Amino acid sequence: MKILISNQSELPIYAQIKEQIKEQILNGQIQEGTELPSIRKLAKELGVSVITTTRAYNDLEEEGFITSMQGKGSMVLSKENELLKEKYLLRIEDGMEIAVETAKRIGMKEEELVDLLHKLWEE
Amino acid sequence: MFVLPQHIGKVERNKTNKRREDRVHASTFMAICAVTGMDINMELLEVKGLTKRYKEFLLDDVTFSLPKGYIMGYVGQNGAGKTTTINCINQICNADGGTVYVNGRRYKENPIGYKEEIGFIGDESYFPKEMKISDVRSVQKTFYKSFQEGAFNEMVSRFQLPEKRRISEFSRGMKVKLMFAVALSRDTKLLILDEATNGLDPVIRSEVLKILQDYISDGERSILFSTHMLEDLEQIADYIVFIDQGKIIINEAKDDLLESYILIKGDKAELTPELRSRLIGIEKKEFGFEALIKSDEARYVPKGFVINNPSIDKIMIHLIRNRMEER
Amino acid sequence: MKALKFLKVDWIRCKSQLKIMILFPVVAVVLAFRGMDNELFAITYMVFGAIVFAIQPFTMEQMSESGFINMLPGTKSDRVTGRYLFAFILILLSVLLGLGATVVYDMKHGISLEPALTVSCIFFGGAMVICSLQYILFYSLGKGKSNQMMAIIRIIPAFIMFFAGNYVLNWLKSGETAKLNWILDRTAELSALCVLVGFFVFFVGISISGRIIEHKDFA
Numbered sequence: 001m002k003i004l005i006s007n008q009s010e011l012p013i014y015a016q017i018k019e020q021i022k023e024q025i026l027n028g029q030i031q032e033g034t035e036l037p038s039i040r041k042l043a044k045e046l047g048v049s050v051i052t053t054t055r056a057y058n059d060l061e062e063e064g065f066i067t068s069m070q071g072k073g074s075m076v077l078s079k080e081n082e083l084l085k086e087k088y089l090l091r092i093e094d095g096m097e098i099a100v101e102t103a104k105r106i107g108m109k110e111e112e113l114v115d116l117l118h119k120l121w122e123e
Numbered sequence: 124m125f126v127l128p129q130h131i132g133k134v135e136r137n138k139t140n141k142r143r144e145d146r147v148h149a150s151t152f153m154a155i156c157a158v159t160g161m162d163i164n165m166e167l168l169e170v171k172g173l174t175k176r177y178k179e180f181l182l183d184d185v186t187f188s189l190p191k192g193y194i195m196g197y198v199g200q201n202g203a204g205k206t207t208t209i210n211c212i213n214q215i216c217n218a219d220g221g222t223v224y225v226n227g228r229r230y231k232e233n234p235i236g237y238k239e240e241i242g243f244i245g246d247e248s249y250f251p252k253e254m255k256i257s258d259v260r261s262v263q264k265t266f267y268k269s270f271q272e273g274a275f276n277e278m279v280s281r282f283q284l285p286e287k288r289r290i291s292e293f294s295r296g297m298k299v300k301l302m303f304a305v306a307l308s309r310d311t312k313l314l315i316l317d318e319a320t321n322g323l324d325p326v327i328r329s330e331v332l333k334i335l336q337d338y339i340s341d342g343e344r345s346i347l348f349s350t351h352m353l354e355d356l357e358q359i360a361d362y363i364v365f366i367d368q369g370k371i372i373i374n375e376a377k378d379d380l381l382e383s384y385i386l387i388k389g390d391k392a393e394l395t396p397e398l399r400s401r402l403i404g405i406e407k408k409e410f411g412f413e414a415l416i417k418s419d420e421a422r423y424v425p426k427g428f429v430i431n432n433p434s435i436d437k438i439m440i441h442l443i444r445n446r447m448e449e450r
Numbered sequence: 451m452k453a454l455k456f457l458k459v460d461w462i463r464c465k466s467q468l469k470i471m472i473l474f475p476v477v478a479v480v481l482a483f484r485g486m487d488n489e490l491f492a493i494t495y496m497v498f499g500a501i502v503f504a505i506q507p508f509t510m511e512q513m514s515e516s517g518f519i520n521m522l523p524g525t526k527s528d529r530v531t532g533r534y535l536f537a538f539i540l541i542l543l544s545v546l547l548g549l550g551a552t553v554v555y556d557m558k559h560g561i562s563l564e565p566a567l568t569v570s571c572i573f574f575g576g577a578m579v580i581c582s583l584q585y586i587l588f589y590s591l592g593k594g595k596s597n598q599m600m601a602i603i604r605i606i607p608a609f610i611m612f613f614a615g616n617y618v619l620n621w622l623k624s625g626e627t628a629k630l631n632w633i634l635d636r637t638a639e640l641s642a643l644c645v646l647v648g649f650f651v652f653f654v655g656i657s658i659s660g661r662i663i664e665h666k667d668f669a
Binding site: 051 | 194
Binding site: 210213214215216217234235236238239241243245247248249250251252253254258261262265266267305317 | 452455458459462463466510511512514515516517518519520521522523524525665666667668
C-alpha cells in the first residue's frame with residue numbers, strides 16, 4: 001500500500017487517503033482480503049490526525065470497499081460484493097465510453113472497435 | 124489551491140451526515156453501558172464552566188472535553204487564557220468556578236490519583252534551578268511507582284542531555300527534551316503541553332510530533348496541546364479549541380473546522396454591503412482584500428474571486444480581526 | 451507519608467547548601483571548648499545554624515517551578531508538612547549534636563550535665579517556635595518574593611535568640627541570680643514546658659500555613 005499526502009492539494013487529507021486506497025483496490029494493487037493498517041497506525045505513519053484517517057476508512061466502508069471488524073482492523077472486501085461490483089462496472093463503462101467516443105471521432109466503425117476489443121481480450 | 128464552491132458545499136453535507144451518525148453510535152454505546160452498569164468514560168478531560176478572575180483578565184466559563192485517544196490543540200493569542208486554563212487544570216492555580224474531570228475524577232475526590240494521571244510539559248523549564256538530572260531522577264523515583272528509570276535514562280542519553288551540569292545551564296531545547304523525558308517515563312493518561320514546542324528547531328519539533336502520536340496510539344491516552352505555532356497542530360490535532368480574550372470561540376474537530384470556512388480574495392470594488400455582511404474579518408490591502416466566509420455561504424461569493432482552503436492560522440487571524448471590528 | 455517525600459525534595463534541593471552546615475559543629479566545638487569559657491555555647495551555636503538553614507528551602511523557591519514541584523502527587527498540606535519536618539529534623543539534629551559534644555566535654559571535666567540538658571530543651575523549644583513563625587511569614591509572603599528581605603529575615607531571629615540566649619547564660623553564670631532561684635530550682639519543669647510549647651507552635655504553624663496557601667495560586 002502506498003499513500004502520499006499533499007498539503008497543496010485541493011482535496012482534504014481524508015479524501016486523498018480515501019481516493020488513493022480506492023484506486024489501489026480497483027487496480028488490484030491491494031488484493032481482496034488484505035488487512036489494512038489500523039486507523040491509529042495509519043494516522044501515525046502519515047502524520048495526520050486520527051479523526052482524518054477514521055473518516056477515510058468510514059467512507060471506504062460506506063462505499064463497500066472495506067469492512068471493519070470490531071477490535072481487529074479493516075479488511076479489503078471481496079470483489080464479489082454488490083456495491084463494489086457496481087463500482088467496477090462504472091469503471092468499465094467509463095473506460096469504454098472514452099474508447100467509443102474516441103473511435104467515433106476518428107470515424108471508426110462499431111465492428112472494428114469490437115474486433116479491437118476481442119484482440120485485446122485475447123492478449 | 125482552488126476549490127469550487129459547489130464541491131465544498133457537497134463535502135459539507137457529507138460531513139454533517141457523518142457527524143450525526145457518529146453521535147448516534149456514541150449515544151447508543153453510552154446507553155448500553157448505562158444499562159449494563161459498565162464503567163466507561165469516553166472523555167479523558169472534561170472542563171466545565173471554568174472561571175478565573177484576575178484584575179485585568181477574566182477566564183470566562185471555559186468548557187470543552189477531550190475524548191480518549193485524541194489530540195486537542197488549544198490555540199489563541201498570547202494572553203488569551205491558555206496558560207491560565209492549563210494552570211487551573213493542573214491545580215497550580217485555583218479556579219474561581221467550574222469543574223475539571225481528569226479521567227472521570229475531580230481533584231478533590233483523589234488529589235494524588237488526579238496528579239498522577241497528568242504529565243505536564245511547560246513553556247519554560249520548570250525544574251528548580253539548582254537541580255541536576257540526577258536530582259530530577261531521584262524526585263521522580265520517590266514520587267511515582269510507575270517511574271521507569273530505564274526508559275528515562277534511555278531518553279536522557281538519546282537526547283544527549285548532560286548529567287553533570289545544572290539544568291539551569293541547559294539550552295532551551297535541552298530543557299524541553301528533559302521535560303519530555305520526565306513526562307514520558309511514567310504512566311500517565313493525559314499529556315498537557317503548554318507552548319512546549321515554541322523556539323524548538325524544526326527537526327526536534329517533528330520529533331516531538333512523532334512522540335505525541337506515539338503517545339495516543341493505544342487509544343487510551345490523550346493530549347492537550349496549547350500553542351500559537353499552528354503549523355504543528357495543523358497536521359496531528361484531532362480537535363481545535365480556540366480561546367480569545369478568555370472565552371472559547373471555537374470547539375470543533377479540526378477537519379470540520381477547516382472545511383467550515385473558505386478564504387476568499389477579491390477586488391475591493393466588489394465588496395457589496397450584502398457580501399460584506401457575510402464576510403468575516405475583512406483585511407483590506409492595496410490591491411484587494413482577503414476575508415473568511417462560511418463554507419455554506421459560498422454561493423454568495425461572486426465569480427472571479429480567488430478561493431482557498433484556509434489554514435487554522437488564517438481562520439484565527441480573521442476571527443480575531445472580526446472581533447476587533449465589532450468593537 | 452507523602453509529607454516525607456516532600457521532605458526529601460527539600461533535602462535534595464538544599465543538600466549542596468547543607469554541606470556548609472558541616473562547618474557548624476566544627477566551629478561550635480572549637481569556639482565552645484577552646485575560645486570561650488562557656489561550654490554551652492556549642493548548643494546555642496548549633497541551634498543558631500539550624501534556624502538559619504531552615505529557611506533555605508524558601509529562598510530557593512521560584513514561581514516557575516510550580517509546573518514541577520506543585521505537580522508532584524500530593525496535597526498542599528503534604529508539602530507544608532514536609533517543609534515543617536525539614537525544620538524539625540534540622541533543629542533536632544543540631545540540638546543533639548551540640549548536646550552530645552557538650553556532654554562529652556562535661557563528663558571529661560566532671561561538670562554537671564543538668565545545665566546542658568536544660569539549655570538544649572529551651573533552645574529546642576525556642577527554635578521550633580521561631581522556625582514555625584518564620585514559616586508562617588514566608589508562606590504568607592508567597593514564592594519568589596523579596597528574596598533579599600528573606601535573606602535578612604532569616605538571620606535576625608536566629609541572631610536574637612543566639613545572643614540573648616548567650617547573654618542570659620553568661621548572666622546566670624555570674625551568680626547574681628538570687629531572685630530567679632525559684633525558676634532555677636525547677637529546671638526540669640521549665641525544660642518540659644519549652645519542648646511542649648515548641649511542639650504546640652509547630653503543629654499550629656503547620657495548620658495555619660496550610661490554610662494560608664490553600665487558596666493561593668502557585669503556592
